[in-house]
Each structure stands twice: as structure tokens, then as C-alpha cells.
Amino acid sequence: MGWHQSHVRHLIHLFKYHGQLAAGRALSAAWLHHCHIDDMPQALLPVPSHRSKIRQRGFNPAAILASDLGAHLAIPVDLNCCVRLYAGDSQTGKDKTERWRQVQAMYRVVGCPYDHVAIVDDVVTTQATVTTIATQLKQHGVSRVDVWCIGRTP
Numbered sequence: 001m002g003w004h005q006s007h008v009r010h011l012i013h014l015f016k017y018h019g020q021l022a023a024g025r026a027l028s029a030a031w032l033h034h035c036h037i038d039d040m041p042q043a044l045l046p047v048p049s050h051r052s053k054i055r056q057r058g059f060n061p062a063a064i065l066a067s068d069l070g071a072h073l074a075i076p077v078d079l080n081c082c083v084r085l086y087a088g089d090s091q092t093g094k095d096k097t098e099r100w101r102q103v104q105a106m107y108r109v110v111g112c113p114y115d116h117v118a119i120v121d122d123v124v125t126t127q128a129t130v131t132t133i134a135t136q137l138k139q140h141g142v143s144r145v146d147v148w149c150i151g152r153t154p
Helices: 003-018 021-034 051-057 061-073 096-103 128-139
Strands: 043-046 082-084 107-109 116-124 144-152
Touching: 003 021, 003 061, 003 116, 003 144, 021 061, 021 144, 043 061, 061 116, 082 128, 096 128, 107 128, 116 128, 128 144
Parallel strands: 043 116, 116 144
Antiparallel strands: 082 107
């Protein structure tokens, strides 16, 4: 792992598991610096956290990242298009099959008035979460779904 990757991983860990919001802001700033988007979405949709996880952690990491990105890019953040129906177990440490099985019924799109959106998440591993949400968004008439994330694991 290169210097850059190890620092991003460390910042994600500080942000998600130690509540250091400044680390999240640094990740957003790095994303803005390194990613160039030609065709901006109409809205950013953070991957929702369950309310019990928000109570435990104090925030939804994806919503914080989406808020920072949206503020800098003048794109609205929509927290109402998609909901997480139940808490489920942590995805950390699960293999691809377990992750896919768990997320199939975990999220529900409840309506989305946009043609082009970007799902925002901190880390995409198996793509199970973003694929589940993107599929439902398409079923609700969204024609283009992008995925914006800070980290991507193989």
C-alpha cells in the first residue's frame, strides 16, 4: 500500500470510528481536489445509516461527506430519497456473498424526483450497497446514477 492509500485509510478510520469530523472534512477536500466531474448530478444521495447507528456514532459518515461535497459544488443533498430499513450487522469483515445477502432488503428508495443523481459513500467494497440502491433508483425513474466514494477496496 502506498503512502497516499495508507493516509486515506487512516483518515477514514478516524472519521468513522473515532468521530473525528475534521478527518471527514479532509477526505472531502481531497476528493474535491482529485476528482473532476464534467456532468454534475442534480442531487447527492448519501448512503443512509440506520437511526440506531446514528445514535451510537452521532452522525452518518456518508451524509457528512455528501454535505461537504454538495456545499462546495452547489449540489443539493437529498436525505429523503432512500432509507435504511433495519440496522443489520456491520459489513466490516464480511465476505462478498454475506454482504450481498445482507443488503438486498436493507435499503428502500421511497421516491426520487431527479434524472441524474450521485450516491455518496465513504468506502465501496463489494458494490452490494450502491448496486442495491442504484437498482431501486432506476426502478423509480432515475436515468443516471453515479457513485462517489472516498475509498474503494478490491
